[in-house]
Amino acid sequence: MKTAGQVIKCKAAVVWEPGRALVIEEVEVAPPKAHEVRIKIVATGVCHTDWEYLYDTHKGMKSRPFPLVLGHEAAGIVESVGPDVTTFSPGDKVIPLFLPYCGECERCRSPKTNHCRKNWENAQVGVLADGTSRISCKGQQVYQFLGVSSFCQYTVVPDTSLAKIRADAPLDKVCLLGCGVSTGYGAAIKTGKVEKDSSCAVFGLGAVGLAAIMGCKVAMAKTIIGIDINPENFEKARLFGATECINPTDFNKPIQEVVVEKTKGGVDYALECVGSPVIMSAALESTADAWGMCVIAGWTETESMSVLVEKLLMGRTLKGSYFGGWKSVLDVPKLVDDYMDNKLKLDEFITHTRQLNQINEAFDLLKDGKSVRTVIYLHDSQETDGPSDAI
Template identity: 80%
Template sequence: MSTTGQVIKCKAAVAWEPGKPLSIEDVEVAPPKVHEVRIKVVATGVCHTDWVNLYETGKGMKFRPFPLVLGHEAAGVVESVGPEVTNFSPGDKVIPLFLPQCFDCDRCRSPKTNLCKKNWENAQVGILADGTSRISCNGQQVYQFLGVSSFSQYTVLSDASLAKIRDDAPLDKVYLLGCGVSTGYGAVVNTGKVEKDSLCAVFGLGAVGLAAIMGCQIAGAKRIIGIDINPDKFEKAREFGATECVNPKEHSRNIQEVLVEMTNGGVDYAFECVGSPAVMGGRVCKKCLN
């Protein structure tokens, strides 16, 4: 039976207040409005950003309203579309984008930024374009996270916050493109612009770090050093392209000194994939050292 135009009742993990565990609740997801799309979430990841916004809101993090449905790294299928949506149809496989692009505002038209003025500012305070959320629980509005809220079986997003993918794409794998892979790979290819035969160091071998290593390998780096305090991650890092791995705990010296000695002067590119620049122990790039 078609659910187009109707409120969908489903399960969602709701954060009722900061610092408290998520609660599985029955929620109502309203139909999409103008330039909005409702999707069925098939797969979602738990990103460190979700944890930070639950447990560190108010501790240096920008305030976010509660109750809130977290989640932003996901993949799903379009259930229905709102008025004036032309790029998506029911049944399309999609990946939500927590950094939307309307391609119309001055920021989206600028080659120097992708923080959409129309959508990003609303996403920061848990609402969509009309100033409200499409998710509610027992009559109470539940705010949306980064315009996505993938910790719900269904969610509504701006059509600027979705990317259509191939019909044969395995959703249980490609959901990582929504955050972890695009963050690490994009840092290497788009921001760092790693060159062939370069020396690279990647700090932190989680999803973002592995994606960065993959980007370095594809870019043609001749030496890729993975750094992590958990040696259990080294095998996977090598599968993704690391030529060698280093555990800072196995050295009495600062990791900066270790890398400078290993590379005879420092690396060409260093990528911090932990979320704390202090883990690098100082400057490790040749251009910084020189």
């Protein structure tokens, strides 16, 4: 490809300081180095985690260096590959991943976890394996969020943090498998292993929670209770399989007590999809003793939840779920196949679409509870393989 080995000038939404609006800037994206792949990002979802790292209203996130390009839920096309890359070629459709899979470490070889740590520490501080970012603006390094930075028309990621997917997959739909849908869906069927005819409660009905409900439905749970303070999410929850939806503000008692009463002892599975320690505790306490399981899928980094030890001693299980328990590079292509075979919903999560220069609108929609997922289109002409619309 004619741009291989060259710096590409393109557009990106740059955050210069935390708490400030994103600014559309001209950036430079350097060629990939060894074991790296440069991608033309076609579409990206705006995830609540992006919003939290930008505004961090409850102070539960670790600080990140700025300036920063956010975005981590995306799909695109390989533009070029660096030295020693053997599994990707220009033109491949791909989904970049914030969770790597090297296939060689003890964690990758174990069926017990998906927590590969290849390049992990560097990715958490916004750089690639050599300690630098491939994105720069106005002569200054711009950090890559979780090693991805999909709010940029082009980005560079390690070849261990990239899933090759089938050529007929619609990138503006399967991009959602880069984070939210995979996380919630896997929390139910992979981490929680929800059983047939069981009872479930899902706390939080954003994209992750709706995907968890979808997972409970696929697992053939009998009772699926959706819980959220925004009743506008209830219709969507029922679409994905909720048998009942309740609003905690409608009751004068803690929501866990409401759930225990409704289910005559507590649910078999509770899935927390908000990232709030208070709600995590409520979810645990909503489960039945002896066998109840609480799966934490909501994200927070610095806060602690309160656990009454007796709740665990009586037989409950408390589990964490990161990226739904999926081994990223291996499992994401299978999830794409499930979507293409009509076994997995994706279109129904998308409530809005915007262009890159409208990205702050997408953040406002998320903040105001008006969107489940807004998909951002990065280019005027989607799914092309050249940088004709780069500036």
